[in-house]
Amino acid sequence: MANQKKDFVKEITPQKEDFSRWYIDVIKKANLMDYAPVRGCIVFKPDGYELWEACQRHLDARFKATGHRNAYFPLFIPESFFQKEKEHVEGFNPELPWVTEAGGEKLEERLAVRPTSETIVGHMYAQWIHSYRDLPVLINQWANVVRWEKRTLPFLRTSEFLWQEGHTAHATEAEALAEQAQMLDIYTEFVESILAIPVYKGRKTELEKFAGAVSTFSIEAMMKDGKALQGGTSHYLGQNFAKGFDIKFLDRDNTLKHVYTTSWGISTRILGALIMVHGDDRGLALPPRIAPTQVIVIPIGPQNQRESVVSHAEELQSRIRNMGISVNMDSREDLSPGWKFNEYEMRGIPLRLELGPRDMASSQVVLVRRDTGEKLFVPESELPSRLPQLLDDIQHNMYNTAKKFRDDNSRVAHSLPELVETISTQRGFVLAGWCGDDACETATKDACGATSRVIPFEEPEHFETCVVCGKKAAHSVWFAKSY
């Protein structure tokens, strides 16, 4: 108890004081992760990994419902494979870790630890695909990948991270493009409806797209410090990898053609978004649909009535569990109710149920919402209808709150000085016109650190001129500082 109490006084830095310190304080205090003894790597502790498992369950069900199946490809990729797609090797080479020795011997060819698997998947697809009858190939992989990044931040950017990577092959460009769009829609639906995070959907610019892709679609979320975080990405690879790895099929018209491929992924960095979109100075706040524990039951009351309260709380707990709601109880005697209230608020449990002798006497319970702090006195008999409804309310309220914040901090700019001013003095995203030139795109970064996030599919506002050069605008672009 001494230890636990000591831990608890370790305060969380307020967001306004130092958002980065707030983030680290929260993920450490909520026991989500620890730093590993390997540069840029973290350990996913059970409370953090459980969030990833919940994401996996939701995503995996969606992938399977759209006809994808899981497979597993090797961790190691021979060096020569990276040479087969020129842009890909240029993009990833600087970040690769190399296995050069194994089993006591120096290897003849170095093996990269996979940063992503397009190359090895491409090599295998070339063996598997022969005819139009073999298409489409719709495969997903849950795996660890490694990118030796210079600057790392827990969950957001770590040397090793966990993700899923889908790899599909199609007979036609149209089918591949439909797959790319479908998978971005699946990510969007998951992130918005389960994680309660609103996103801007769009296309990456040439400079920001995936190394080797024809086009990259992305969803971009706004953190509470106004910075952007890229959620899932979905790439249309055209025939780039098909040509590099010679993936050909005999089509119905009896001619040999290269396939069209896509790849798409979402990683454990999405946990960083979950924390930075909903968390506050009291700690984590988890939307009910992703929270491993939706309701925490805390029996309270004097020692002499403890037994009957706890026993009734246990009964309530199992009734709630039978409603299909995930619930836990904390009846530890050596910790005060106040300590527990703070603890489960800090851990982001959406709903707290308090039960004391007086509540029992009047057949009611006290419910406290993590999102609003609202306290509700609810008759026990109404729990079966009220609890699911409340959890739904919390889910929607969290989404709406995040959306309001996002919208309030999404602005427009018509000139570079205006863009710089807005980014520098007001946090958030700035929409502006862009002519399409790389030079104008990088100018914003040089001027204020904001990069192009996406060319939105739905243009909230149309611009006539490029925010940098003043020539005719080709697109609207969301600019922001980003993680």
Next chain:
Amino acid sequence: MANQKKDFVKEITPQKEDFSRWYIDVIKKANLMDYAPVRGCIVFKPDGYELWEACQRHLDARFKATGHRNAYFPLFIPESFFQKEKEHVEGFNPELPWVTEAGGEKLEERLAVRPTSETIVGHMYAQWIHSYRDLPVLINQWANVVRWEKRTLPFLRTSEFLWQEGHTAHATEAEALAEQAQMLDIYTEFVESILAIPVYKGRKTELEKFAGAVSTFSIEAMMKDGKALQGGTSHYLGQNFAKGFDIKFLDRDNTLKHVYTTSWGISTRILGALIMVHGDDRGLALPPRIAPTQVIVIPIGPQNQRESVVSHAEELQSRIRNMGISVNMDSREDLSPGWKFNEYEMRGIPLRLELGPRDMASSQVVLVRRDTGEKLFVPESELPSRLPQLLDDIQHNMYNTAKKFRDDNSRVAHSLPELVETISTQRGFVLAGWCGDDACETATKDACGATSRVIPFEEPEHFETCVVCGKKAAHSVWFAKSY
């Protein structure tokens, strides 16, 4: 269709002719795996990976039901960590792959790609455990691991493989020993009741135990060629890793003590056992409780009645699905019923449901069991009771058949010549007395290639003397050639 037909004529080598070729033929033909372009690695194709996913579901539920939680530790382990447990480093050093360069630079300290995670887990536990209140720590990890093996065989021994590794820490030796025993029981129950594979449970000898363990428990199964395959293992690590990594806690009596740790794992090699215990010359045979598809529906009949048969078969399919049975239908028109019968037998689907116009007229279906080949005419109205019962029958019959084979091929020997003779002329396991000396244990290997598998917990027969030296026997030991 041309392609598919051509594939199909590729015969499966009969088991009696060449068991190893049979194995490779089956796993290739059933589309479970492919060889990867990295030495000793395989690709788990969707049909193979799906079997592993089914194992994961069953095991993960059992781990969680016994209080374990999942976490994730880094893939890379600093070289210095391996030096901290002497036996561990000696056991694993020869098999380690080393990352020596990353991000364009030579690393100051080489990083091993994990062969198992006791060392890095030990390092983290030392940070996390301070008081008896922090114990027990019950963590599991689903991960890929790499061991640069000299000889590899798909699923059974690959450079990279998938597994789970549990790592627990306890305040007392008794608790750690109870954990070790509990996890072996969980493996046993899973392997016997879900995979329908009977096992011998026991303790490994000093020579065969895990590098760094005080004791290793193992379950050993017999393949159809009589060889042994080690299923799950559960290790009691005593205070070996606790001392190496300085994992200490303040106990209730206010003294600092080292914790007691265990580790336990089961890997994708269990898929090899599943194939080699139940498969036959027609291909795979999957026990219903692990089969991703339990029933395959095949509509048959002349072209002019096709539509009504297929539509009724679809209806049956959804009724069967609603019984909680996993079912698929193959209504492809360009493939003959005979081709499909062979195909799904080869893929090991436990039950085939055939439906033709005459069956429809008499409101019945034809069911064909994969295990016995038995053909049953079952009224549609009886499907809700007969199908679950039949799947249960198949499950138990497959277990009993495997057990009979195992028991028929388990023999005893009272002298080394008898042991050598039995192992060399009759396949299977041999039980014999053993004095406990390493030299006598290795003598059997030198003489006939059989190694000690386990010292069984339940001694089927007691021996007075060591099968090699004739001195007093300390234990009975199962000897066998093994994978």
